[in-house]
Amino acid sequence: MSAIVLAGGGSTRMGKNKALLQLGEKTMIERIVDTLRPLFNEIILVTNHPEEYHFLKNIIYIKDEKILEERNSLIGIYSGLLAANNSYAFVVPCDMPFLNQGLIKYMIDKLEDEDVFIPFIEGHYQPLHAIYSKRCIEPIKKLLDQQKYKIINFFHEVSIKTIDEDTVKRFSKEFTCFLNVNTYQAYLDIQKHWDKLLIRGD
Template identity: 30%
Template sequence: MNAKEHITGIILAGGKSKRMGRDKALVPYKGKMFLEHVIDALKPLVNDMLIVSDHSEYDRFGILRTEDLIKNAGPLAGLYSGLYHSKTENNLVVSCDVPLMNTSLLQQLMDENEPSLDMVQFQSGDKTMPLIALYKKRILPSCWELLESGERRLRTFVDTLQTKTIVLDKEVEHHAVNINTEQDLNELKNEFDH
């Protein structure tokens, strides 16, 4: 069931990065860009990968890039675009701004996957993380319906799905931290670059 040829890795990199002031996916950290860290975390688990982004500079990573099918509609549209182009039922979806993400954490999502579930996501503290999750392609029609109705909030969509949530242990929570601002980046470097 969880053989890697049955899983696609979808990296969401379509955000505006307003709070960072520069393209988050291309921010360097420990000798690699954020996007490369996410690619490395996904690679052992998936057969196919795609990046959802309108930015052609991501083509240098040698991974299929697909543009947002619905422009300026946020992560929900990014998820829709990624699932639309995926050829597999199971999809590991990760945003580009989690440079500490690792393979073993993503493996947990797959280990908890069951046929009855539409998605498996993490929770850190009291916050769920629908941008680091396993999604089934079968949710595509209901995702489209919500977008058509003008809804843009990913969490609103997640509330309609059969979901399993894995609460992260305190000692691994930092792997799922998303880096949105220069301050976040400085804190990351201070904490983990010793």
């Protein structure tokens, strides 16, 4: 299985590239890549500025397919899946620093032949912490062509399996593994509660 890390967004709420923010001894993107490394035989970073990530080793860098003017994570998933050398890919954003290795491994192990394997938490899918098959490429392209960018809008065209809250809680009691760092305030809060968050993420 491949891992696809999305890093092609504008980080407008943060005001600077959030992937490169320092958290403890590592940048956010390094934390993510280090968590994924033992689990996947290829890691694909989808970014239009690969030069900003020269410090990451053994990574495949790809740019977004040039089919849209605007930015959105769906185009990143599409571009990553097209480039992936495996039939399945686990997709994550560049701003989810408390990824739980145990949960991701569980997802890899429990995948059967579904097209999407995804946590369903508090009434919502977690589309940026999910496994997608290459069979999703066509339905995603259809959405992009219709200028519809909500990831879950193609789910009715593919087979889906979900992971429930209780299962996720076995790995990450308070769902810290899905925590996004989108704003500078969120970044400051995380730094303040760093030790506690690291434990909760386990």
